[in-house]
Amino acid sequence: xxxxxxxxxxxxxxxxxxxLLPEGWLxxxxxxxxAIMMFLxxxxxxxxxxxxxAARGLDNHMSSQITVQIVDANRExxxxxxxxxxxxxxxxxxxxxxxxxxxxxxxxxxRPWLGAGLAENDLPVPAMIDVAxxxxxxxxxxxxxxxxxxxxxxxxxxAHAQWLAPLAGLIASLRWLAGVLVLxxxxxxxxxxxLAARSALNTHQATIDVMHHLGSSDAQIARLFQRRIATDAxxxxxxxxxxxxxxxxxxxxxxxRVGSDLIGSVDLPLTAWAILAALPLAGTLLAMVAARLTILxxxxxxx
Amino acid sequence: MRPGAAxxxxxxxxxxxxxxxxxxxxxxxxxxAAGAFYFLxxxxxxxxxxxLRLIYLAQRPSRGLIRMFGEDVVTLPRARMxxxxxRIGTVFQDFRLIxxxxxxxxxxxxxxxNGVAESDIDTPVREMLEWVGxxxxxxxxxxxxxxxxxxxxxxxxxxxxxPEILVADEPTGNVDPDMAGRLLYLFEALNKLGTTILxxxxxxxxxxxxxxxxxxxxDKGRLAGxxxxxPTGGR
Numbered sequence: 001x002x003x004x005x006x007x008x009x010x011x012x013x014x015x016x017x018x019x020l021l022p023e024g025w026l027x028x029x030x031x032x033x034x035a036i037m038m039f040l041x042x043x044x045x046x047x048x049x050x051x052x053x054a055a056r057g058l059d060n061h062m063s064s065q066i067t068v069q070i071v072d073a074n075r076e077x078x079x080x081x082x083x084x085x086x087x088x089x090x091x092x093x094x095x096x097x098x099x100x101x102x103x104x105x106x107x108x109x110x111r112p113w114l115g116a117g118l119a120e121n122d123l124p125v126p127a128m129i130d131v132a133x134x135x136x137x138x139x140x141x142x143x144x145x146x147x148x149x150x151x152x153x154x155x156x157x158x159a160h161a162q163w164l165a166p167l168a169g170l171i172a173s174l175r176w177l178a179g180v181l182v183l184x185x186x187x188x189x190x191x192x193x194x195l196a197a198r199s200a201l202n203t204h205q206a207t208i209d210v211m212h213h214l215g216s217s218d219a220q221i222a223r224l225f226q227r228r229i230a231t232d233a234x235x236x237x238x239x240x241x242x243x244x245x246x247x248x249x250x251x252x253x254x255x256x257r258v259g260s261d262l263i264g265s266v267d268l269p270l271t272a273w274a275i276l277a278a279l280p281l282a283g284t285l286l287a288m289v290a291a292r293l294t295i296l297x298x299x300x301x302x303x
Numbered sequence: 304m305r306p307g308a309a310x311x312x313x314x315x316x317x318x319x320x321x322x323x324x325x326x327x328x329x330x331x332x333x334x335x336a337a338g339a340f341y342f343l344x345x346x347x348x349x350x351x352x353x354x355l356r357l358i359y360l361a362q363r364p365s366r367g368l369i370r371m372f373g374e375d376v377v378t379l380p381r382a383r384m385x386x387x388x389x390r391i392g393t394v395f396q397d398f399r400l401i402x403x404x405x406x407x408x409x410x411x412x413x414x415x416x417n418g419v420a421e422s423d424i425d426t427p428v429r430e431m432l433e434w435v436g437x438x439x440x441x442x443x444x445x446x447x448x449x450x451x452x453x454x455x456x457x458x459x460x461x462x463x464x465x466p467e468i469l470v471a472d473e474p475t476g477n478v479d480p481d482m483a484g485r486l487l488y489l490f491e492a493l494n495k496l497g498t499t500i501l502x503x504x505x506x507x508x509x510x511x512x513x514x515x516x517x518x519x520x521x522d523k524g525r526l527a528g529x530x531x532x533x534p535t536g537g538r
Contacts, residue, residue, distance in 0.1 A: 215389030
């Protein structure tokens with residue numbers, strides 16, 4: 001008999017079948033334990049997914065952008081080198097854009113440290129050029145750096161991958177941690193179901209014996225319990241999802257208020273919400289399978 | 304045993320031992336003919352209930368061969384047990400009614416287990432309730448029924464699936480003589496429909512009431528004798 005099969009066991013899911021196990025719906029602690037675990041699982045999964053999407057954006061950014069600084073106190077030489085580098089970089093394969101950062105932008109960037117009036121004093125500022133590559137192009141930044149150094153040995157090339165690498169490493173570690181937490185929660189939920197199923201088997205020992213003597217198959221008996229446990233698990237899962245969603249919205253609201261581009265990149269797109277919403281369903285399926293296997297294994301020890 | 308009739312149950316040198324203790328049943332060899340009526344008697348501790356447990360497949364023997372419905376049930380795989388159990392009706396000494404189900408639901412259970420459609424359950428259950436005289440108590444729970452009424456619900460549950468053999472363990476042990484007679488009448492009626500009946504009892508006064516019954520006697524776990532049915536009109 002299949003997990004969801006009906007056939008000759010369809011009465012087990014009917015009112016008559018439900019009456020065989022007399023406890024009311026949500027009678028034990030299991031739904032609430034599942035709710036707590038699902039709450040934690042959804043939070044961990046949300047963190048993992050948000051970091052995953054952030055890491056993907058970061059990865060595209062890291063592998064596809066360099067900034068060139070031309071440090072030369074002589075403005076004419078600096079501008080000439082910048083023009084040559086822009087021309088050379090534009091001709092490189094895989095380059096999608098080359099942009100010289102305007103002096104006003106640089107002044108604005110330096111204003112917090114050097115104060116206003118940068119243009120009035122003689123302090124030279126480097127020429128800066130952003131070079132962007134097609135995402136996924138390998139070797140583009142290295143080739144560009146070689147070409148730039150050939151034009152101006154004093155040019156400094158900052159590959160964004162270099163300074164974002166530690167952050168990417170941290171994000172990857174946190175994603176793994178989130179994944180491990182989700183798996184641990186799922187395992188804990190499955191063990192809870194196993195304990196609940198064993199307890200239910202003991203409670204309803206007499207009924208099971210009678211059912212066996214009347215010719216019930218193990219699968220028929222297992223379906224009685226797995227239906228009850230699935231209902232409890234689905235309820236607990238939905239409660240956990242609801243509470244976790246409220247927390248996620250609240251944290252998202254806080255993140256939005258921070259106003260940081262870096263922190264703001266940690267976001268949950270619609271796909272991530274769909275995955276989170278599927279977790280209670282996956283948890284219910286897991287509970288059904290765990291309950292069924294537990295009961296079938298326990299019944300197999302009897303004649 | 305009825306000559307010429309096919310055997311529904313056949314024991315050959317069967318022994319049963321619980322754990323590492325002495326044998327509860329030893330060297331049992333006998334057969335039950337299809338459609339016959341048997342009493343199983345013997346003093347307390349003779350092994351009557353253990354023998355019945357072997358027949359209603361609650362226990363495998365420690366040794367020997369048991370054939371039921373033409374097949375060896377000693378080595379029968381677990382997966383095939385339900386199919387065999389559905390062919391056996393059992394009336395337990397302690398009734399084993401499911402306490403939270405009504406009399407109606409208890410009686411309907413074998414049909415549901417057997418996959419009978421819900422629309423086809425009500426009529427036979429009502430007929431069975433009427434047959435055992437409990438039409439007015441259909442929705443009563445076992446704990447509100449008297450011992451005799453519970454006994455009749457248990458019998459109705461055992462026979463509603465039209466089993467090929469009915470095994471009853473001390474079915475009259477908890478009822479008055481009048482009720483015992485009525486229950487025997489029910490068994491005889493079922494036997495006339497072709498069901499083999501095996502009734503374990505230590506009440507020897509019960510046996511003469513069923514003229515065509517054969518008697519199997521156990522003593523200390525061994526077969527002490529098989530008494531054939533009394534000649535027609537002899538009692």
